[in-house]
Amino acid sequence: MPFFRAAQHLFYGRVFVDTVTNVSARGEIAIELRGITKAFGSVIANNNIDLIIRRGEILALLGENGSGKTTLMNMLSGIYHPDSGRIYVNGNEVFIRSPQDATRLGIGMIHQHFKLVDVLTAADNIILGAGKGFLLRRNRFEEARKVAERYGMYIDPEKKIYEMSVSEKQTVEILKVLYRGANILILDEPTAVLTPQETQRLFEILRRMRDDGCAIVIITHKLNEVLEISDRVTILRRGESVATVKTSETNAAKLTEYMVGRPVTLKIERPDTKPTERLLNVYHLTVEDEDGVTRLDDVSFSLRGGEILGVAGVAGSGQKELCETIAGLHPIKKGAILYKKENIEGKTPREIIKLGISMSFIPEDRLGMGLAASLDIADNMMLKSYRDPKSPFTPRKAAEEMAKEVIKKLDIVTSGINQPVRMLSGGNVQKVLLGREIHVNPSVLITAYPVRGLDIGSSYVIYDALNEQKKRGVGVLYIGEDLDVMLELCDRIMVLCHGKVTGILNARTATKEQIGLLMAGATTNERYGEEVVPNE
Amino acid sequence: MNKAATGTHMPRFHIVKRVEMTRGEIFILNLYAVLIAIVAGGILIACMGINPVSFYGTVIVGCFRSALSVKSLIRIVIPLLIASIAVIPAFRMKFWNIGGEGQFIMGAVFASYVALFFPEGIPHLPLMLLMAIAGIIGGGIWALIPAFFKCKFGTNETLLTLMLNYIALYIIQYLRDGPWRDPAAGGFPKIAKFPERAWLDQLFGVDISWIVAVLLVIFMTIYLKRTKHGYEIAVVGDSVNTARYAGMNVNAVIMRTMFLSGAIAGLGGMLQVSGEATTHTLSMGIAGGVGFTAIIVVWLANLSPITTVAVATLIGMLDKGCGVAESTYGLSSAVSDILQGIILFTVLGAMFFTNYKIVFRSKQSIKSHTAAAPGGENK
Numbered sequence: 001m002p003f004f005r006a007a008q009h010l011f012y013g014r015v016f017v018d019t020v021t022n023v024s025a026r027g028e029i030a031i032e033l034r035g036i037t038k039a040f041g042s043v044i045a046n047n048n049i050d051l052i053i054r055r056g057e058i059l060a061l062l063g064e065n066g067s068g069k070t071t072l073m074n075m076l077s078g079i080y081h082p083d084s085g086r087i088y089v090n091g092n093e094v095f096i097r098s099p100q101d102a103t104r105l106g107i108g109m110i111h112q113h114f115k116l117v118d119v120l121t122a123a124d125n126i127i128l129g130a131g132k133g134f135l136l137r138r139n140r141f142e143e144a145r146k147v148a149e150r151y152g153m154y155i156d157p158e159k160k161i162y163e164m165s166v167s168e169k170q171t172v173e174i175l176k177v178l179y180r181g182a183n184i185l186i187l188d189e190p191t192a193v194l195t196p197q198e199t200q201r202l203f204e205i206l207r208r209m210r211d212d213g214c215a216i217v218i219i220t221h222k223l224n225e226v227l228e229i230s231d232r233v234t235i236l237r238r239g240e241s242v243a244t245v246k247t248s249e250t251n252a253a254k255l256t257e258y259m260v261g262r263p264v265t266l267k268i269e270r271p272d273t274k275p276t277e278r279l280l281n282v283y284h285l286t287v288e289d290e291d292g293v294t295r296l297d298d299v300s301f302s303l304r305g306g307e308i309l310g311v312a313g314v315a316g317s318g319q320k321e322l323c324e325t326i327a328g329l330h331p332i333k334k335g336a337i338l339y340k341k342e343n344i345e346g347k348t349p350r351e352i353i354k355l356g357i358s359m360s361f362i363p364e365d366r367l368g369m370g371l372a373a374s375l376d377i378a379d380n381m382m383l384k385s386y387r388d389p390k391s392p393f394t395p396r397k398a399a400e401e402m403a404k405e406v407i408k409k410l411d412i413v414t415s416g417i418n419q420p421v422r423m424l425s426g427g428n429v430q431k432v433l434l435g436r437e438i439h440v441n442p443s444v445l446i447t448a449y450p451v452r453g454l455d456i457g458s459s460y461v462i463y464d465a466l467n468e469q470k471k472r473g474v475g476v477l478y479i480g481e482d483l484d485v486m487l488e489l490c491d492r493i494m495v496l497c498h499g500k501v502t503g504i505l506n507a508r509t510a511t512k513e514q515i516g517l518l519m520a521g522a523t524t525n526e527r528y529g530e531e532v533v534p535n536e
Numbered sequence: 537m538n539k540a541a542t543g544t545h546m547p548r549f550h551i552v553k554r555v556e557m558t559r560g561e562i563f564i565l566n567l568y569a570v571l572i573a574i575v576a577g578g579i580l581i582a583c584m585g586i587n588p589v590s591f592y593g594t595v596i597v598g599c600f601r602s603a604l605s606v607k608s609l610i611r612i613v614i615p616l617l618i619a620s621i622a623v624i625p626a627f628r629m630k631f632w633n634i635g636g637e638g639q640f641i642m643g644a645v646f647a648s649y650v651a652l653f654f655p656e657g658i659p660h661l662p663l664m665l666l667m668a669i670a671g672i673i674g675g676g677i678w679a680l681i682p683a684f685f686k687c688k689f690g691t692n693e694t695l696l697t698l699m700l701n702y703i704a705l706y707i708i709q710y711l712r713d714g715p716w717r718d719p720a721a722g723g724f725p726k727i728a729k730f731p732e733r734a735w736l737d738q739l740f741g742v743d744i745s746w747i748v749a750v751l752l753v754i755f756m757t758i759y760l761k762r763t764k765h766g767y768e769i770a771v772v773g774d775s776v777n778t779a780r781y782a783g784m785n786v787n788a789v790i791m792r793t794m795f796l797s798g799a800i801a802g803l804g805g806m807l808q809v810s811g812e813a814t815t816h817t818l819s820m821g822i823a824g825g826v827g828f829t830a831i832i833v834v835w836l837a838n839l840s841p842i843t844t845v846a847v848a849t850l851i852g853m854l855d856k857g858c859g860v861a862e863s864t865y866g867l868s869s870a871v872s873d874i875l876q877g878i879i880l881f882t883v884l885g886a887m888f889f890t891n892y893k894i895v896f897r898s899k900q901s902i903k904s905h906t907a908a909a910p911g912g913e914n915k
Contacts, residue, residue, distance in 0.1 A: 083895070329780055350783030369781050372774035379767070383782045386767055394767045 029091070030055050030184050030215035031076065031107075036085035038071055045071040047239045048085070053184065058206060058216045060230035060247070062223075064259055064455040066425065068239040069219045070112075073186045077109035078102040089184075108177025109186040114169050116161045122172045123157035126179050147179050152208050166314060167198040174205070185209065186217045191225060192481065193315050196516035203229050221259075223252045224484070235259055260456050268463050268488040270508075271471055275491070275529075276305035277340070279444050279475040280326070280357075285335035287321050295321040297499040298335070302530060303444065303475040308466060310490030310507060311479040312515055318499035319479045323448050326477075328352040339444070353384055358442030370433050373422035377414060378403040380421055381436055406435035410461055427458040438465060445469055448479035463489055483512050492529050497521045504528050562890055566836075569886035573879040580874065586865055598860025599853045605860075607742055611813040613852035614745050615640075615823075618804035619830035620837070620844045621752045622675075626797040627839055628760060629773040631790060635682065635697025636801050637827025638704035639675040643802025644809040645707060646674030648727070648818040651734035651810065652716065660733040667734065667806050675802015676795040678704060683794035687787035701827065708820050716818075729817045736810045745807035752800060756841040769793055801827065832880055851876065 031053040038046040045068045053059055061069045074080045076087070078099040086093055089105045096102050102109070116125050123144035144157035153171050161169060170190060177185065187206075191199045206229060210216055220226060226233055227247060234244045235258040243258050256264050280303040287296045296318045303309050311319055324330035326337060328349040337344050339355050347355075371380050382399035389395050403417040410431040414424055421429055434450055447466065451459040466489070470476055480486045486493055490507040495518035503524040505514065518524065578588030599609050619636050626633035647667040654663065682696035711727065718728035736743045760766040768789045772779045779786050804826075809818050833851055837843035858872030 327781065348783060348785075349780065353783055369775070369777045372771045372778050374774050375770055379770070382767075383771065383778070386764055392763050392765070394762060394764055396762070 027057070028055050029053070030089070032088040032091075033072070033076075034086045034088070036072065036075065036082045036087070038068075038075060038080060038082050044239050046075075046082075049236070049239075049241045051234055051241060052244075053215050053217055054232075055183075055215045056210055056213050057231045058210050058218060058229055060226040060233045061217055061219045061236065062221065062226050062233050062255060062259060063236035064221055066238075066427075066455070067236040067259075069236055070188055072236070073109060073188065073217065073219060076102065076107055076184075076186060103180050103182070106181055106183045107186070108180060108182025108184070110170070110173045110177065110188065110190060112188045112192065114173050116169060116172060116176075118162040119160060121158050121160055122155050122164070122168075122175075125161060125172055126157075126176045144175065144179075147175055151175075151178065151205060151212075153205055166193040166316070167195075167201070170194070170202070171205075183213070184215045184217075186219070188219045189221075190218065191220070191222065195314055195519045196483070196512055197520055199225070222482075223255055226255065227252065237261055256456065264456055268460075268485060269467055270489060270491070271467055273306040273471055273473075275307040276473055278302045279305050279340060280477075281338040282326075283336045283338070285322075285325065285337060286333045287325050287330055288333050289321070294333075295499050296325070299496075299499070299501050300335075300530075301494055301501065301504060301527075303477055304529075305443070305473040305475045306470055307491040307529075308470050308476040308478050308489060310486040310493040311477065311496060312483060312486055312493055313496035313519055315481075317496040317519075319448060319496065321499070322496075323446050323477075323479065326352075326357065326444075326446060350387075356441075356443040358437040358440060358445050371421050371429065374420055376418045376420050377407070377412075377424075377432055378417045380432060381406065381439075383436065384440060402436075402439055406432065406439060410435045410465065427454045430454060431458065431461070434462060434465060438469060442469075442474060444475045444477070446477045446479075449481060450478075451485070452481065459485075483515055487512065487515075495519055504530060565886050565889060566883055569882040570879060573875070573882040576882070577875045577878050580878075581871075584867070586867075591861055591865065594861040594864050595854070595857030598857040598864075601860075603741070605856070609852055609856045610742050610746060611811075612856050613849050614743070614749050615804055615808050615813070615826045616829055616833065616852055617749045617845060617848040618745070618752060618807065619801055619823075619826040620833040620848055621749070621756050621841055622797050622800035622804060623827075623830050624756060624797075624834050624839055624841060624844065625760065625766075625769055625793050626679075627834060629769045629790065629793050631683070631686070631794060632694045633679065633682075633697050633794065633797055634694060634831055635679065635700050635798075635827070636830050637823050637825065638697070638701035639678045639798040639801035640805040640808070640823045640827050641701075641704040641708065642678040642798075643671035643675035643805030644818055644822045645704070645711070645805075646670040646802070647806035647809055648716075648730070651730040652728065656731070658733075663733055664736070664810070667810060668803060671802040671804075671806025672799040673802070675805060676799040678802070679794040679798020680791060683791045687790055705820065705823075708818060708822065711818075712820070727818045729815065730810060734810055735816050736807060736812070738812075743807065743811040743813070745811055748803070748807060752803075753841045753845055760841070765789075765792070832876070836880070836883055854879075 029052055031051075033049060033051040036046050036049045036051075037044070047068075049068075049072060051072070061073070063069045071080060075082050076096065078096045078101050081095075081097065087096060088094070089107070094101075094105060096105065096107075117128070120128070121141075123140045126144045126147065127140050141157040144155070148155050148157075148171075151174075153175065155168065155171055155175065159168075161172065164172070170193070174185070174187075185206075190202060194202060206216055206218070210231075218225075218229065227250075230247045232244060233247055233250065233255065235242050235255065237259060242261075245254075245258075253263070282299060282301050285296055285299040286294065289295050299318070299322070301309070311322065313319060321330055325332060326344075328344065328347055328351070332345050339352075339357060342355070344352055344355070344357075370383075372383070378396065378399045381402045382395055385398075386394050400417055406412065407414060407417070412424075412428045412431045412435070414428060421432060424432065430450060430452070434447065437445060437447070445466075450462050450466070454462065463485075466476055466478065478486070478490055480490075487507055487510065492504055493507045493510060493515060494504045495502045495515055497519055498521070500523075502518040502522065504527045505518075505524075506528045574592070578592070581588045581591050599605055619640055622639070623633050623636045647670050650663070650667045650670045654666065658666070678700060679697075681700060682691070682693050685691040685696060686693045713725045716727050718724075718726050720728065736745060738744065739747065760769065768779070768784055771782065771784065772786055772789050776786055779789070805822065808814055809822060810816060814822060829851060833847045834844055837847040854876060855872055858875060859869070861867070862869055862871055
C-alpha cells in the first residue's frame with residue numbers, strides 16, 4: 001500500500017521501517033493464531049482457538065461476555081501469555097511478552113477503559129511514550145494534527161483530555177496507537193460508550209483504515225454492529241471458536257444461534273398494564289459531586305406504578321447520581337424527590353429502604369455496590385433485613401431460606417448458599433443482587449445496568465423478572481445501555497445528557513435515531529406521560 | 537524482523553493463576569512454609585557453629601522441662617493472645633489498627649491509677665472490677681482517637697495508631713519520673729508495687745487472666761460470626777459503598793469496633809499490670825511489644841480467633857524456647873527475632889502460591905516446540 005507506506009515514512013521516520021515493510025497486499029494474513037489455550041485457574045478462557053486476521057479487512061470477534069474474546073486479544077497485545085499454542089505475525093512465529101513487543105509488531109489495542117493522562121493535552125497523550133525522546137517537542141501539536149488528518153479524524157491537539165467527551169477520548173486512543181505505527185488494530189467494545197451518531201463516525205474511520213490496508217479486529221457482542229461494519233465474523237462460545245463466517249452470508253438469527261448454542265427468539269415481552277398512581281415525583285432535582293461539579297441539572301420526572309421508565313444516556317450522564325440520590329446516598333443540592341406525598345430529602349438510606357424503595361445498581365465492577373463479595377450468598381441476602389430481629393444476632397436462618405428461594409427462582413448456578421459471592425460468575429452475581437431486591441417486595445425498583453455483561457439467556461430471565469414486577473404494580477426505573485432493548489422493554493424512555501433531561505419519549509413509538517440525538521444533547525419539549533391527569 | 541520483535545525465544549517459565557485452594561490445602565502449604573523456615577533457620581544456626589537439631593531440641597524442651605517453664609510460657613502467651621484477639625475485629629473491618637501496643641499500655645495505666653490511688657477501703661473484688669473497667673476505658677479511648685479522626689477528617693489510621701503507641705509509652709515514663717514516683721524507692725525512678733488487694737487471683741498456679749483469654753476467644757468467635765455487629769464489620773471491611781447502600785452508619789461501625797478493639801487490648805493491659813508476670817506494677821516494659829507481635833499472630837492466623845490461639849502459642853514457644861536456647865548456647869537474644877522473621881517471611885511469601893503457580897517449561901519442550909515450527913520462518 002504505497003499510500004500507507006508513504007504516510008509512515010513521512011511521519012514516523014526510519015524507526016518504523018520494519019513494520020512498514022511488513023505491510024503488503026490486502027487480503028494477506030496479518031496474524032494467525034493456532035491452538036491458543038489460556039486458563040485462569042480452573043476456568044478455561046480460551047480453548048484451542050485458531051484465528052486468522054487479514055489485512056484490508058474488518059474482523060468481528062463476536063461472543064457473549066465471558067466467552068474469551070478479550071482474553072484472546074489481550075494475548076496479542078502482550079498483556080497475557082498463552083499457556084499453549086502459537087502466534088504468527090506476518091508468517092513468523094512470535095512470542096509477545098509485553099505490550100512493547102506488540103507495539104513493535106505493529107499491533108495496537110484500544111481497551112474498553114481508556115489509558116490516557118487526563119491533565120495532558122491530546123497531542124501529549126498521542127506522542128508521549130512513543131519512544132521518541134524525553135522532551136516535549138514544539139511541533140507536537142502540528143504533528144498530532146497531521147496524524148489525525150491522515151485518517152480523516154478531527155481532534156484539537158491542544159485540548160486537555162479531561163475536557164473531552166468520551167468519543168473524543170476514543171479518537172485520541174486510536175491516534176495514539178496509529179502514531180506508534182500500528183497497522184493491526186484491535187478495538188475492545190468500542191461502541192459501548194458512544195451515541196449512535198458517534199458510532200457511525202467511528203465506523204467511517206475504521207472503514208477508511210481498512211481501505212488503507214490495516215487489519216482491524218472489533219470485539220463486540222452487538223449483532224447489528226457486526227452486520228454493519230465487519231467483513232468476516234469469528235464467533236466464540238465458552239472459550240472456543242465455534243464458527244467463522246462471511247458477514248454477507250449470515251444474519252442476526254444465525255449469529256445468535258452460534259453465540260448461544262441454540263435458536264433464540266429475540267423478542268422481549270412488553271406486557272400492557274395500566275399505570276397507577278405516581279409513586280415517585282422528582283422536581284427540579286440538581287445535585288453536585290464532591291468536587292462541586294453539577295451532575296444532575298434541574299431534572300424533573302415522575303414514575304408511576306406498573307410502568308418501566310427507561311433512562312438512556314451515554315455513560316456518565318448522571319445515571320449513577322440519579323440512583324444514589326433517590327436511594328439517599330447522595331445529597332440534594334436543589335429540588336425535591338417525593339415518594340407518594342412524602343419528601344425523602346434528609347432521610348437516611350435505611351428509612352428510604354423501609355418506605356419500599358429498592359435499588360439494585362450494577363456498577364462496572366459488578367460488586368462495588370450492593371454486595372459484599374467475600375461473604376456468602378445467604379449473608380448477602382440479609383444485607384437489608386439483618387436488623388429486623390430484636391435480638392443481637394443476625395437472622396441467618398431466614399437468610400438461608402431466602403437464598404434458597406432466590407437461587408431457585410432466578411436459576412443461579414452455585415455450589416450452594418455458602419459460596420462466597422466473589423466465586424460466582426458475573427451473571428450469577430447480578431441475579432443474586434436483583435433477586436434480593438425483588439424478594440423484599442418493593443414498590444419502587446431502581447435497577448441500573450441489570451443485564452450488563454450477561455449472556456442472552458440470563459438477560460431474558462432478568463427481563464421477565466422486571467416485567468413480573470411491573471405487572472404487580474411496581475414502578476421500575478430501568479437505567480440501561482442497550483437502546484434496542486430499552487425500546488422493546490420500557491414503556492417510556494427518559495434521555496439524560498450531561499445531567500439534563502433532554503426528552504421523555506413514548507418507547508412504543510420512539511426511534512433509536514431520535515434517542516441518539518437526545519443523548520448527544522439535542523432537546524425536545526416532549527415529556528410523554530408527564531401531563532397531569534385531572535383527577536390527581 | 538528486528539531483533540526485539542521478538543521474542544523468538546520462548547520464555548522459560550511463566551506465572552499462572554490457579555484454582556482457589558481449599559482450607560486444607562492452604563494449611564498444608566503453610567506447614568511447608570514453616571518447615572522451610574525451620575530449615576532456613578537451621579542453616580543460619582549451623583553457620584554459628586551450633587548443631588541445629590540439638591538447638592531446636594532445646595527450644596522445645598525449654599518450654600516444657602518443668603512446671604515452672606510451662607507457667608512462664610503461659611505468662612508469655614496470654615497477653616499476646618489477648619492483644620491478638622483485640623486487633624482481629626479492627627482488621628476484619630480493614631481498619632489497620634497497629635496501635636494495639638498503645639491501647640494495651642493505656643489500659644494498664646488507667647488500671648494502675650485505680651490500684652494506686654483509690655481509697656484503701658475498697659475490698660478486693662470490687663477493686664478488681666473497677667480496675668478492669670478503667671482498663672477497658674483507657675484502651676478504648678486510645679483506640680477511639682484514631683477512629684474519630686479517620687471518620688471526621690479521613691486521616692490515615694496506620695500512622696495515627698502507630699504514633700499513639702509512643703505517646704502511651706512515654707506517658708508511663710512521665711508518670712514514673714514524676715507524679716507516680718514511688719517515694720519509698722530511695723530516689724530510684726519506679727512506680728510503687730500495687731497493694732495486695734489489687735493483685736490478680738490465681739487458679740492452678742497461674743493468673744486467672746488465662747480464663748479471661750479463653751472467654752474472649754469464645755466471645756470474639758460468636759461476635760464476628762453470629763451477631764449484627766459482626767455482620768456490619770464484615771460488610772464494612774468488604775465494601776464501604778455496600779455498607780452505606782445497606783443503610784449502615786459506617787462511621788458509627790468504625791468507632792464502635794475500634795472502641796471494642798481498644799477495650800480488649802486495655803483489658804489485657806489491666807490483667808498484665810495486676811498479674812505476677814510484671815510483679816504487680818506498672819513499668820516501661822509492661823507491653824513489651826505484644827501489640828506489635830499480635831499483628832503478626834493474627835495475620836498468620838488468617839484473622840480467625842480460634843486459629844489465633846494456636847499461633848499465639850507457637851510464637852510464645854518460639855520466644856520462650858529460644859530464650860532457653862540462647863542462654864544454653866550463649867547466643868544473642870536476637871536469635872528468636874530472626875527465627876520469627878524467617879517464619880513470617882516464608883508464610884507470607886507462601887500466600888503468593890495460594891493464588892498463583894509457576895509453570896516451568898523444560899529445555900526439551902522448548903526445543904521440540906522450535907523444531908516443530910514451520911521451517912525457515914524463524915529468524
